[in-house]
Amino acid sequence: MKFYPVKVLSFLFISFLFIPSFSYSASLSLNKIGSLDLGGNNYTEWWYTGENPIFYGSASPNSEVSVKIGDGTYKVNSDSQGSWSYPAQILKGDYQILITQGNESITFTLHLGQNLPANTSSPTEESTVPATGSNQIVSMAMGVGVLLLATYFYISGDPRRRSVFEAKMLKED
Numbered sequence: 001m002k003f004y005p006v007k008v009l010s011f012l013f014i015s016f017l018f019i020p021s022f023s024y025s026a027s028l029s030l031n032k033i034g035s036l037d038l039g040g041n042n043y044t045e046w047w048y049t050g051e052n053p054i055f056y057g058s059a060s061p062n063s064e065v066s067v068k069i070g071d072g073t074y075k076v077n078s079d080s081q082g083s084w085s086y087p088a089q090i091l092k093g094d095y096q097i098l099i100t101q102g103n104e105s106i107t108f109t110l111h112l113g114q115n116l117p118a119n120t121s122s123p124t125e126e127s128t129v130p131a132t133g134s135n136q137i138v139s140m141a142m143g144v145g146v147l148l149l150a151t152y153f154y155i156s157g158d159p160r161r162r163s164v165f166e167a168k169m170l171k172e173d
Contacts, residue, residue, distance in 0.1 A: 028105070032055070049115055057085070061079070064077055068099075094112070
């Protein structure tokens with residue numbers, strides 16, 4: 001049985017075009033603190049005027065999420081959709097919060113029962129979630145380009161292979 005690298009590479013290239021798009025981003029996120037919608041942002045500090053907030057987030061489905069508030073660590077499980085929540089029993093004050101799932105983490109300071117200070121300009125964003133989107137498309141395009149270039153050098157590097165390739169490509173029915 002003969003091996004035809006051009007046919008295999010062509011099949012792989014065409015199959016990549018029909019693969020549904022995947023996002024290889026982190027799965028842990030904090031969506032809300034009480035009624036405060038975080039809008040997908042990860043800041044180093046959050047202000048919440050109420051007390052005893054409920055943390056709402058998402059993680060990998062059916063996984064364990066740890067919520068560390070100050071010195072206490074509490075565990076919750078995400079549901080089959082990946083949603084989780086933790087009702088924190090904390091009063092006014094400043095708290096260091098660390099939320100983890102596997103090797104992913106979100107950390108911030110929560111200023112509870114306090115208004116945003118008047119002298120605070122826009123907060124600085126610090127994201128622990130890698131940026132995703134077009135970088136996967138570029139990476140896949142470059143990978144396909146490298147495969148095509150390797151195929152070209154493989155075929156053109158040997159006169160016998162090149163003549164077989166040309167004969168098959170130029171063959172008329």
